[in-house]
Amino acid sequence: MITVEDALARVLDLATPMPAETVALASAAGRWMAEPATARRDQPPFPASAMDGYAVGDSAPLGQTYRVIGEAGAGHGFAGKIGPGEALRIFTGAPVPPGATRVILQENTRREGDVVTVTEVSDNANIRARGDDFALGAQVPPKRLGANDLALLAAMNVPQVAVRRRPVVAILATGDELVMPGEDPGPDQIIASNSFAIKALVEAEGAEARLLPIARDTEASLRAAFDLAEGADVIVTIGGASVGDHDVVARLAESMGLERSFYKLAMRPGKPLMAGRLRGAAMLGLPGNPVSAIVCAHLFLLPLVRAMLGDPAPQPKVLQAVLGCDVAATGPRTHYMRARLSPGESLPQITPFGRQDSALLTVLCAADALLIRPLGDGPRRAGERAAYLAL
Ligand SMILES: Nc1nc2c(c(=O)[nH]1)N[C@H]1C(S)=C(S)[C@@H](COP(=O)(O)OP(=O)(O)OC[C@H]3O[C@@H](n4cnc5c(N)ncnc54)[C@H](O)[C@@H]3O)O[C@H]1N2
Numbered sequence: 001m002i003t004v005e006d007a008l009a010r011v012l013d014l015a016t017p018m019p020a021e022t023v024a025l026a027s028a029a030g031r032w033m034a035e036p037a038t039a040r041r042d043q044p045p046f047p048a049s050a051m052d053g054y055a056v057g058d059s060a061p062l063g064q065t066y067r068v069i070g071e072a073g074a075g076h077g078f079a080g081k082i083g084p085g086e087a088l089r090i091f092t093g094a095p096v097p098p099g100a101t102r103v104i105l106q107e108n109t110r111r112e113g114d115v116v117t118v119t120e121v122s123d124n125a126n127i128r129a130r131g132d133d134f135a136l137g138a139q140v141p142p143k144r145l146g147a148n149d150l151a152l153l154a155a156m157n158v159p160q161v162a163v164r165r166r167p168v169v170a171i172l173a174t175g176d177e178l179v180m181p182g183e184d185p186g187p188d189q190i191i192a193s194n195s196f197a198i199k200a201l202v203e204a205e206g207a208e209a210r211l212l213p214i215a216r217d218t219e220a221s222l223r224a225a226f227d228l229a230e231g232a233d234v235i236v237t238i239g240g241a242s243v244g245d246h247d248v249v250a251r252l253a254e255s256m257g258l259e260r261s262f263y264k265l266a267m268r269p270g271k272p273l274m275a276g277r278l279r280g281a282a283m284l285g286l287p288g289n290p291v292s293a294i295v296c297a298h299l300f301l302l303p304l305v306r307a308m309l310g311d312p313a314p315q316p317k318v319l320q321a322v323l324g325c326d327v328a329a330t331g332p333r334t335h336y337m338r339a340r341l342s343p344g345e346s347l348p349q350i351t352p353f354g355r356q357d358s359a360l361l362t363v364l365c366a367a368d369a370l371l372i373r374p375l376g377d378g379p380r381r382a383g384e385r386a387a388y389l390a391l
C-alpha cells in the first residue's frame, strides 16, 4: 500500500494538459484560460469624469464663479478646451477636456443661467486618469474564468478566449446489484448512487461527464461498457475494485492494456483505489462503497481534472481546525473522517461523526468536512490542532 501523497503524485502524473479551443466570451464562464489574455485598449481610454458636475481648470475655491461654455456626457465629448473662468457642464463617464483639472460635484455648486458658483469646497478632483483601471497590453494570466474575469476581459475588448477543452470523464458503475433510480430493483438489488455525485463533482470542476450504462459483473458487459468510454479523457469505474470473485474490473482493464500506476493505498475509506492509463485515457478505479467513491473523487479525481485544465495548484486544499472532541489513535491508513465544522475562536472547531462506515450517505450528507487523521497518529485531545478538507 502506498501513501495518499504518493498516490496523488502518481495520479497527477497521469494528467495530460487539455488542448486549447476558442470560445466566445459569453460562453466562457467557468472555463480555464489556455493562455494569457491581453488588453487591447486603455481603460478608461481618456481622463473620465467620476461625477456629474462642472469641469474647471483651477482648485475651485469657495465662492468662485465660472461661465458655463458647453456640455459633455458619456459617449459625447466636448470638442474645445477649458480656459480660466470657464466651466464645462459634465456628466459621469464623459471625457474631461484639455484645460480641466477637476470636476466640481454638482451638489457643491449653485447654477444661475450660464454662471455656476462654488458653494462647498472639496479636495477630490473626481477625474479618473486614462488607464487608471488597466493599460493597453496589460495581461490576465491563465485562470478559471469567473463572473468578474469575464467583465474584465470584455472591458479589455477581448471578444473570444482560448480555453482548455473540457476533459470528457466517462463514468462507469459496475455491479449486478445495481439499477438506476426510478427502476424496479429486484430483491437483491440496490440503487446506483455514486455516479450522480461523481458526475456533479467533475462538472462543477469544468469537465464534461459521460454517464455510461451500468455494467454487469461479466467480462462481456464490462468490455462493452469500456468500449462506450472510447474517446473519453478520463475513465472512472465504480466498484469491483476489491478482492472479491466478482471484482473483474482490474482484471479486464489489464487485459485491455491498462498500465497500472498503483492499486491500493493506505487510506480509509478508499483503500482499493486503482489508477493507471488505458487506451490513452487516465483511468481511476474507484471503490464501490458510496462514501469511499466520493471521498476518492475529492482526493484524486478532482485534482486530476484540475491538472488537465491547467490549474497550477490542483491538490486538495488542506485547512486547519481544532478538535471539538477527543479522537482515538489511527491505524495503518490515513483516515478521512466525515466531520462537522462549527465556529471556533481563531480556527473552526471540527468534530467527527460517531458513525464512519463508508456505506453511510446520510452521514456524508450531514458532513461539511473531512477530518484528516494521519496514519499511525496517536490519540488526540479536544482543543488540539487538526487538518481537514472542506466538502
Ligand atoms: N476481503 C476483503 N473485502 C473487502 C476489502 C478488502 O480489502 N478485503 N475492502 C473493502 C473495502 S475497504 C471496500 S471500499 C470495498 C470496495 O469494494 P469494491 O470496490 O470491489 O466494490 P463492490 O464490492 O463492487 O461494492 C462495494 C459496496 O458498494 C456498493 N456499490 C457499488 N457500486 C455502487 C454504486 N454505483 N452506487 C451505490 N453503491 C454501490 C456495493 O453494492 C457494495 O455494497 O470492498 C470491501 N471488501
Ligand code: MOO
Binding pocket: 267, 268, 269, 270, 271, 272, 287, 289, 292, 358, 359
Ligand atoms: O477503504 Mo473502504 O473504502 O473503507 O470502504
